[in-house]
Amino acid sequence: MNFANRLFIVGTDLSISAEYVLLRAIALAKECNAELRVLHVVPADVHARRRAEALRSGLGDVGSQMSEMLAMLQEDLNKALGQFAGYSPLISTEIRVGDPLQTILEEAHDTDAGLIIVGAHRQDFFADRLLSATSERILRKGDRPVLAVKRHSANPYRRVLVGTDFSRHAEYALAVATALASTAQFHLVHIPTSPDPEAIGAKVSGDTRAQAEHAAPDAGFEMHMAEMARRIGLPSRRLTCHVLDSNPGQAIERKAKELDADLIAIGSRGLNPVMQLLLGTVSRHVLLMSDSDVLLARSPDTGY
Secondary structure, X not given: OOOOOOEEEXXXXXXXXXXXXXXXXXXXXXXXXXXXXXXXXXOHHHHHHHHHHHXXXXXXXXXXXXXXXXXXHHHHHHHHHOOOOOOOOOEEXXXXXXXXXXXXXXXXXXXXXXXXXXXXXXXXXXXXXXXXXXXXXXHHHOXXXXXXXXXXOOOOOOEEEEEOOOOHXXXXXXXXXXXXXXXXXXXXXXXXXXXXXXXXXXXXXXXXXXXXXXXXXXXXXXXXXXXXHHHOOOOHHHEEEEEOOOOHHHHHHHHHHHHOOOEEEEEOOOOOHHHHHHHOOHHHHHHHHOOOEEXXXXXXXXXX
16 A cells, blocks of 8 residues: 555645644655645535625625635644644645535545545544544545544654455555554554454465464464564564454544554455444444544545
């Protein structure tokens, strides 16, 4: 996985979370030598209402309001750039009218963006639920990894927790996280559950599988995790493996807090809404409850 010279789409709502997401986006652009495209999308119904109000009041027009929003966006961006002395990535900014979700997805597809970055802040329960739903919808409907930013930091990621069920989606999430955090320490976590057709052994060599069968259960899981890391090029000196016995979402949340992880990465299968309602998802719990930034990734059919 290589994000060199790739473009990242940054979605911002001009709220307090804008500073969070812009700081992280610039830090990642520096880490990955990437270009940033920062979008603020005004919902069509909100735009229509503002236009009607402007016409009634006679105090301004929608065009001037759009210019003001663009100025606010540029001000937020300049403030964030002020924390990166001597560094100035290639950044474009734009205000658009439309459906925010669809606009971001179309822009990511049209520009072949490597990552979609959205902001979040843990200030109220309903805002966090909206974040969870939006991030999952972007992942389910799109084909790009999604990073939900929760922490206010301009520093590179230091500790990354990756939850794995040994599926191709989990391995892809690990690969993306490794590209975004090239110097971080990684903690690979597995919570044994019911067998999965894509789980243990699906992409493990015969020799390693035979060794694991004669080892203690936890050691076998750790061997699988170590081989997964080796396949994507993560050095063993930057890897610690954990086998936990608990509800997956809660276990990941607690372990991330214990480690003070600044990024959690999860591979998502993109379950349809009915299955999500019936089963729930680890990603939803982590998005809603964790204090760390959260990366959601679903493996493309063509692999990585």
